[in-house]
Amino acid sequence: MKKIIITGANGQLGRAINHFYQNSKEFVCVNTDVAELNICDITAVLKFVEEVKPYAIVNCAAHTGVDACETDVENAFKINAIGPRNLAIAASKNQAKIIHISTDYVFPGDGDRPYTEFDTPGPKGVYGASKLAGENFVKEFSKDYMIIRTAWLYGEGKNFVKTMLRLAETNESVRVVGDQYGSPTSAKELARFIGYLLPTDNYGLFHGTCEGQCSWAEFATEIFTQAKKTTKVEAITTAEYPTPAVRPAYSVLENTMLKMTTDFQFADWKDAIAEYIEDGIL
Ligand SMILES: NC(=O)c1ccc[n+]([C@@H]2O[C@H](COP(=O)([O-])OP(=O)(O)OC[C@H]3O[C@@H](n4cnc5c(N)ncnc54)[C@H](OP(=O)(O)O)[C@@H]3O)[C@@H](O)[C@H]2O)c1
DSSP states (O other): OEEEEEETTTSHHHHHHHHHHTTOSSEEEEEOOTTTOOTTOHHHHHHHHHHHOOSEEEEOOOOOOHHHHTTOHHHHHIIIIIHHHHHHHHHHHTTOEEEEEEEGGGSOOOSSSOBOTTSOOOOSSHHHHHHHHHHHHHHHHOSSEEEEEEOSEESSSSOHHHHHHHHHHHOSEEEEEOSOEEOOEEHHHHHHHHHHHTTSOOOEEEEOOOBSOEEHHHHHHHHHHHTTOOOEEEEEOGGGSOOSSOOOSBOOBOOHHHHHHOOOOOOBHHHHHHHHHHHTOO
């Protein structure tokens, strides 16, 4: 069996990747989270990768607290930039592939069309800046890399879908930002794409999001409709919901590289919500 080291395996994407490979006869996941392998520790990373001798490393570990990153700057860069750098060095030394996950928040979001892989990033906050630094380190220190930028991820763990469904239990209406646009993506769909790409030699930078786009308010409305909740959504402006981190207004990603180089298709964002609710991982 070919070994795949999963870092941050307890997170949303790490769990979804484990589900994807659970019946695989070709690949087996070697799961690690911060307790077993702190990706910020270069010595520990090199030792672990040398021992396991994996076919690939999939880096699902990250500091994903977008607002917290604004004040926890050193940790944000340690986990989101130095961590992937360490993994890239270890992958390169051990002839392993590396798949690294990045974000739509590397873009400023002030345009009016979806971003492709050929657009120039320009993050607005610490989270996006640290993730962009991570991408650059992976490009600098490894050769056989696949960097996948995703967005608005939900799976097993803390996420927007669960928050909305929890609020629906006790609220007749919720106020949700209606002027920030993105592409909600289920961890299951992203894991399916990772599983598709990983055995190939199709290296480089990819956008990987579900098809279609919406605002957070439209996302919430769709969740309530599909979960048969009567809770109403009141769309508010970003100015009415100030947060420590400035978020991009329009960070929709076009999966251009994927479409130009593969026949893989992500599900539509609404269909992915339906599947998520059907899977019952709420
Ligand atoms: N969530 C989103 O909406 C979103 C959007 C775009 C891109 N992404 C990217 O997608 C990827 C997966 O996100 P996710 O939502 O699955 O993240 P997640 O649920 O927050 O999981 C991240 C995991 O990494 C662990 N971790 C933190 N620091 C670590 C360290 N130093 N060493 C090893 N593990 C560490 C976390 O442990 P603790 O929980 O104990 O800290 C957690 O188990 C990330 O690269 C993220 O930046 C996410």
